[in-house]
Amino acid sequence: MDTQHPSAPPRAQSRIARNGHPDRPPHAGGLVHDNTRHASRFTVVGNHLAQHAQLSLLAIGLGVHLQSLPNGARVDIKSLAARFPEGAARIAAALRELEAHGYLRRFRERVPGGRIVTRTVSCNQPSAARHRADEPVCAAPARPAAAPKKRAPRKPLPDVPGPAHPAPALIRAATDLLADLRRHDPRLLLSACDAAHLAPGVAAWLERDVGPEAVRHALTDDLPTEGLRRPAALLAHRLTARLPPLPAFQPPARHPLQTCEACDRAFRAPAPGRCRDCRCDPQGTDGERAP
Structure with a gap:
């Protein structure tokens, strides 16, 4: 009763064609992957x-x-x-x-001996770096049979304001200012992730014509003597709550009206003298004739 089927394939057809490429529609263009699983020396990107x-x-x-x-x-x-x-x-x-x-992320840091070096941090997921929690810490067991306990992850830092134009030079200046805070109070030693989170807030202050010394004073003035467990959270709160307003628009100053000493014509200049038409000395005051 055994019936043979000589036309049936001996096993299932492979997805890989004879030319080594996956099956694809005939005459199809575009990219084709020929992948081999890595067993060592590889990077996930x-x-x-x-x-x-x-x-x-x-x-x-x-x-x-x-x-x-x-x-x-x-x-x-x-x-x-x-x-x-x-x-x-x-x-x-x-x-x-x-x-x-x-x-x-790049920031400068003082190493033992007084030398300043540049630290470079490569971040593989920028969107997650701002809210990255601490690594779990295992507590020492009370007894050999006790299971290790893990500390709860840290809450994310409060949001901070950001500059209207986050130029790299402005962000670097803000990061340098944050890295220097520990020289004024050792408790303000910030991690690289905390500094990256707070840098846009400091840049927003610098963008509003607030000098670095004024920003430093606003962040370090009247710190609590006890209970400063999360300095980065306190700095984030101060950067937001004490953010100064935008500076008022200052129109460009115009020179006052002067009377030409030669022809009595009115013209604008910072000091009395002759108008442009009557001035013979090329080193004299360059005035602007009034309308």
Whole structure:
């Protein structure tokens, strides 16, 4: 009763065609992936970076390279320019792009011995860095048989105002100001993530013509003597609650009216003298004839 079917395939057809590519419609163009699973030496990169709509191709490639490097690798502009064929100017521009979109944070820090170094933080998920919680900490068991306990994650920091024009130089100045606060009060030693969260708030103050010393005084004045458990949360509250108003518009000043000493014609100038038509000395006061 056994019936053979010579036309039936001996096993299921594979999705991979004989040419090594997945099945696709005939004459179809576009990209085809030929993937092999990595077992070692690989880096996971999010599509939000690899397919970023606003970053240049150089910035995307540099961001991927930075995420693949180990801690302690040298990523200053000189070292990167020696590693890649792009010049220092293009690499510096790509680093500024990554910094503006949150994939890179740079701040200066004083190390033992008094030397100031630049710390570079590569962030693989900028949207999550602002609300990242502390790593769980295991408490010591009271008895050998007791299970370890985990501390509850920290609450996210309050939101802070932001500048109307978040230029990279303005954000760097705000980050430097925050990093310097611990010199005025050791309790204000901030983590890199806390400084990145607070930097836009400080930049909003600087953008409103408030000097760095005035911002520092507003953040460090009259701090509580006890109970300062989360200095970053207190600074976030002060940056929001004490935000000064926008400066009033100041129209450009006009020179007063003067009377020409030669022809008695009225003209505008900062000091008395001759009008433009009567002035012979090219080094004299350059006035503006009044309408």
